[in-house]
Amino acid sequence: MSVSGKSSDCGNCFTCQTRGKTEWCVLSDDELEIVDQGKVCREYMPGEVIFHEGDDCRGVHCIERGLIGVRKMNAGGNEVLLRISHPGDTMGYRSFLAGDDHNNSAEALEPSVLCFIDGKTVHSLLAMNPALGLRFLRHAAQDLNAAEEKVLQTATLPVRARFAHLLLVLKERYGVVDDNGSLDLELPLSRQDMAAMIGIRPESMSRTIRSFEDDNIAHFSGRRVHVPDVKSLYEELEIPIGL
Amino acid sequence: MSVSGKSSDCGNCFTCQTRGKTEWCVLSDDELEIVDQGKVCREYMPGEVIFHEGDDCRGVHCIERGLIGVRKMNAGGNEVLLRISHPGDTMGYRSFLAGDDHNNSAEALEPSVLCFIDGKTVHSLLAMNPALGLRFLRHAAQDLNAAEEKVLQTATLPVRARFAHLLLVLKERYGVVDDNGSLDLELPLSRQDMAAMIGIRPESMSRTIRSFEDDNIAHFSGRRVHVPDVKSLYEELEIPIGL
DNA sequence: GGGGAAACTTAACGGAGGTCAAGGTGGTTC
DNA sequence: GAACCACCTTGACCTCCGTTAAGTTTCCCC
DSSP states (O other): OOOSSSSTTOOOGGGOTTGGGSGGGGSOHHHHHHHHHHOEEEEEOTTOEEEOTTOOOOEEEEEEESOEEEEEEOTTSOEEEEEEEOTTOEESHHHHHHTOOOOSEEEESSSEEEEEEEHHHHHHHHHHOHHHHHHHHHHHHHHHHHHHHHHHHHHHSOHHHHHHHHHHHHHHHHEEEOTTSOEEEEOSSOHHHHHHHHTOOHHHHHHHHHHHHHTTSOEEETTEEEESOHHHHHHHHHOOOOO | OOSSSSSTTOOOGGGOTTGGGSGGGGSOHHHHHHHHHHOEEEEEOTTOEEEOTTOOOOEEEEEEESOEEEEEEOTTSOEEEEEEEOTTOEESHHHHHHTOOOOSEEEESSSEEEEEEEHHHHHHHHHHOHHHHHHHHHHHHHHHHHHHHHHHHHHHSOHHHHHHHHHHHHHHHHEEEOTTSOEEEEOSSOHHHHHHHHTOOHHHHHHHHHHHHHTTSOEEETTEEEESOHHHHHHHHHOOOOO
16 A cells, blocks of 8 residues: 555555646656645545535645545435546646635545645645646546536436446446447446436336346346447437437 | 737637636636637527537537527427527537537527637637636536436426426526515527427417426416416426326 | 344335427527 | 517426336346
């Protein structure tokens, strides 16, 4: 778990596997040293919460290992799973930069290791290296596109299409497509988390899964999914039943 | 319409009414001069499109006057109105910064004047003045919060609550609340555009309006709305009927 | 291994809201 | 003023999905 000898369960930014893919890759060695000195790492068990909606936002979290779910809930207690974040992703930078409290919560979905970088350090790095801000800006732009896409889908697509879309998104990271177009997928999410991702109840998730089984679109066994023909998922997206 | 003598219908950045509220307010006079020289302004009539989804994004648009609707549509032709943008807002900066084509479309809802600033100019200003990037970053962070809030609402709130929320948002800019808590509102949107904002069909918009009338929550006459007690709108938001 | 909690599934029911079709209203043009 | 058009409203119908309430399976933890 530990790479440097500095802290019991703390990685080292210079040797971090995810370094090349993160916003921080634009930092010079001197600047990275500042991050490395200032960060605090911790391991989280599944279900453990990294921060809650409404918490004071004191800095950013960078995922070293594991899988994190970002949730948001409303007054009535209803909850959606906005997205899942992976190693290399930096979390909480938006609330931090906007100067707000956290406006969603983060929870470990697998055993995960996160590094916390405090606000003062982030601010001085942003001042020191303008490229860092631009990287975050680009990232925010992409997140925003994804969020607007999700608004559109939630408002206009029926549940089957939203679920097909979710499977297609998960395919990119968790799936294998073979030569004849069949897909095998190992889901990183529980049924209820999948339901929360597409904005439906667990009961509807079960029904949708069964209707996919009945239509021979996909076969589910625990978290293993087999899709005989990926094309059939794309066809689901096209179904013109509007809002 | 024209302030400088430079171009027939082109304003002047130095005297622009919206200047203080925009991202561009961090620019020095020299830098603003670059914007002013490089920009191209144009008037758009209601219904006229500024850019389409999928168009090549060559720069950003800054709204000098008027009201612009930002729309996004899916393969099936269903459309949502993601937000409305006002004088001082800069549009298209996200697609531009992410290096993508436009991923939504912009259409004038009122007679409007927009200034176009080409990509080369924006890039050189970002390089010249890091504070500009940070301002855009903060703006993107706020937009992202709004978009995620909208995902949550669309997925978990019934139509009445979403409509009550829309009226409360429009209240901030277009409404007047008097001493005894009653609200008068002049809607900037047609019924079908309001429907597109909360992700429903025009028929459902009509039905929802009528149910608000029946319950004495709000009274509609064309684009004039009278709400006897603003509290009743807040109460609509709380209704626990979940998704 | 056994017991309990959480996750998942299934079925029956009902209501919110989409669809379709028809009619009303208002604004613009000749 | 007539004709046209877009926008809006209304009603009838029906489907999708939330609700409720069992029941089943899985997974921990003693």
